[in-house]
Amino acid sequence: MPGIWETHMNFSLRSRSLFKTIAVVLALALPTALAISSADARVGGGGSSGSRGSRTYSAPPSTTTAPGSASQFNRTYTQPGAGMNSAATAPARGGLFGRAGGFMGGLAAGFLGAGLLGMLFGGGLFGGLGGLSSILGLIIQIALVVLVVRLAMSWWQRRHTPQAAYANADAGAGSGPQPNQRGGLGGGLGGFGFGANANNAPLEIKPDDYEAFERLLGDVQTAWSNEDVAKLHTLATPEMVSYFEQDLAQNRARNVVNKVTGVKLLQGDLAEAWREGETDYATVALRFALTDKTLDRNSGTVVAGSEQPGEVTEVWTFARRPGSGWELSAIQQTN
Secondary structure: OEEEEEHHHHHHHHHHHHHHHHHHHHHHHHHEEEEEEEOOOOOOOOOEEOOOOOOOOOOOOOOOOOOOOOOOOOOOOOOOOOOOHHHHHOOOOOOOOOOEEEHHHHHHHHHHHHHHHHHHHHOOOOOOOOOOOHHHHHHHHHHHHHHHHHHHHHHHHHHOOOOHHHHHHHHHOOOOOOOOOOOOHHHOOOOOOOOEEEEOOOOOOOOOHHHHHHHHHHHHHHHHHHHOOHHHHEEHHHHHHHHHHHHHHHHOOEEEEEEEEEEEEEEEEEEEEEEEOOOOEEEEEEEEEEEEEEEEEEOOEEEEEEOOEEEEEEEEEEEEOOOOOOEEEEEEEOO
């Protein structure tokens, strides 16, 4: 009998420890999950993704539409000091360790591998769970590893962002560009300003270009809502489409679909425009109205977002190569 009671007590202690661990993990993960569900809906995932050529790591000038700063990229193929040509040829390494590469990728993979092997042999981060609880322990380990890796990747990216790029951009621009901006929707151009607004290599942005930017704003949102990847390939760079595909795959895994409708440009102005080699770039600030809602694929009920229209201010960069039209190259959130 003492042996039976001893076994029972050990099992009870392990169970209580397991439940406490689950409670801690849920407490940490729930706010993150809620933030992701509300911020990762519309096209671009509510984050900053893409490339701005050699200025990827330089902050675009503030404008009347976006007087604050634009967020640094949390998804980009461009390495520090590299331009768009490097970004275009960079391998599309998706998944958990895709953007870390090198040291961080190996560290994360080794960490996860050690945890999985530990579970197989009865150890791991929560060793001694045993039996049925091993499955729950494995899930908990994976969740914690994901959180740790994401934090480490974010730190690693911030650590290696060349701060000098900001100072060089300001010095090269002199007193900085003076954005031309008209409020409202005047001139049929959705409030875009006119004239060239370049830094080092002059580039004239014409009324037709502004019309193309406004048209892309609506077309990209429509193709995203329809999950039309083929159409997105005609509207955005391969890098941006790769991010769209990742986000759409996550929506399908959650059995939801995001619908962005009623897109209307309210105000926009040019931050900067320049040329690198044969590629033209234009970064514009956009304030637009939209209805952003996420629906259950089966029932069609709204699970996130709202039926009511709202407003968003983002900084979009467009790229144009010889023989091609403008295409979306980057989306940045504003601070």
